[in-house]
Amino acid sequence: MRRHGHGLVLGKFYPPHAGHHHLVRTAQDRCERLTVLVCAASVESVPLADRVAWMRQAHPGVRVVGTVDDIPMDLTDAAVWDAHMRVFTAAVPERVDAVFTSESYGDELARRFGAESVLVDRDRTLFPVSGTAVRADPARCWDYLEPPVRGALARRVVVLGAESTGTTTLARALTDHYRGRGGVWAGTRYVAEYGREFSEAKLAALRSRWPDARWEDVTFTTDDFPRIAETQNAREEAAARTGSPVLFCDTDAFATTVWHERYVGGRNPLVEKAADRVTHHLWLLTDHEGVPFEDDGLRDGEELRPWMTDRFRAELTRTGRRYVEVTGAREERLRTAVAAVDALLATGWHFTAPLPEHR
Structure with missing residues (x-):
């Protein structure tokens, strides 16, 4: 039986974690309708719009609204409380019957709304996690994060290179290496090159009309490449949401801009936009030197590899993307790549500190 009419959950959700979601679901079960108010300060590095979107995805049956609150918190200062309440009530002007929190200030917040205070797992026994802990070490808190947040935080590593230079081999080897570390890393995902799947389909369609068709008979148009880039992006996002803190991609939309040059010539602005829409963190460029060219039926242009x-x-350098070139035998390439990925992970996630709180 739902005891309350309109419930309110308020927080920074910087970023949202399992404790937040438990609070919202508990409140939703006890209220006829529920509003979640996301309060973000301008100094914080996760945009308000992202946090609102994440909470809406996690709680589709709940009204989620956002507001900017740049007032430092001082639980001992009535004037500061008044200033915060002006922000809160401007965002949620309706009557509130119950305020749900897991914080010590819950009773005072509810009193100021003229509502009942409901404390939920204040000691965090069910979900021993906090926003502070997530910001300090997302990998350690990974199991407490919902898919949209995992997708945003996963470090995305791209392996790219000319044809038959070992990109797929290296991307899969890296995936196996990090899965082998166990724990949260056991879920490390690999995203295959959609362009190859697209190429196979093109050749199959051609052979359905001309059974003797070969790869060199296949033609590409500029309109093929935005589809390849967008599909690659979508598959990456799906994998990032369900994997570990690192994701390995066999090529990406940025690489597709160069493949467009290779097969069509020039640039396609739609592919450029797709390449800039997704954040990647490291590119591993496989050198062609010392790698035999293997014609698997979908390759040509050995002479174009240099x-x-x-x-x-040149494009990695021009666009300021972080990259490492891997050379040598397969084992040496893997060692170089692992060292580069470990260095990336060691840099952490760099959340800016929230506004200070005085209790």
């Missing part, structure tokens, strides 16, 4: 390597290198 040009492709140079174009990838």
Whole structure:
């Protein structure tokens, strides 16, 4: 039986975690309707819009609204409380019957709303996690994060290079290496190159009309490449939401801009936009030197490999993307790549500190 009419859950959700979601679900079960108010300060590094979107995805049956609150918290200062309440009531002007929190200030917040205070798991026994802990070490708190937040925080590593330079081999080897570390890393995901799947489908469609067709008979148009880039992005996002703190991608939308040059010539602005829409954190460029060219039925242009390597290198440099070039035998390439990924992970996530609180 739902005891309350309109319930309110208020917080920074910086970022949201399992404790927050338990609070919201508990409140939703006890109220006829529920509002979640996301309060973000301008100094914080996760945009308000992202936090609102994450909470809406996690709680589709709940009204989620957001507001900017740049007032430092001082639980001992009535004037500060008054200032916060002006922000809160401007965002949620309706009558509130119950305020749900897991914080010591819950009773005072509810009193100021003229509502009943409901404390939920204040000692955090069910979900021993906090926003502070997540910001300090997301990997350690990974199991407490919902898919949208995992997708946003996962470090995305791209392996790219000219044809037949070992990109797929290296991307899969890296995936196996990090899965082998166990724990949260056991869920490390690999995203295959959609462009190859697309190419296979093109060749199959051609052979359905001309059974003797070969790869060199396949033609690409500029309109093929935005589809390839967007599908690659979508598959990456799905994998990032369900994997570990690191994701390995066999090529990406940025690489597709160079493949467009290779097969069509020039640039396609739609592919460029797709490449800039998703944040990646490290690119591993596989050198063609010392790697035999293997024609698997979907490859040609062995003589173009030096040009492709140079174009990838030039575009990575021009766009300021962080990259490491891997050379040598397979084992040496894997060692170089693991060292680069470990260095990336060691840099952490760099959340800016929230506004100070005085209790």
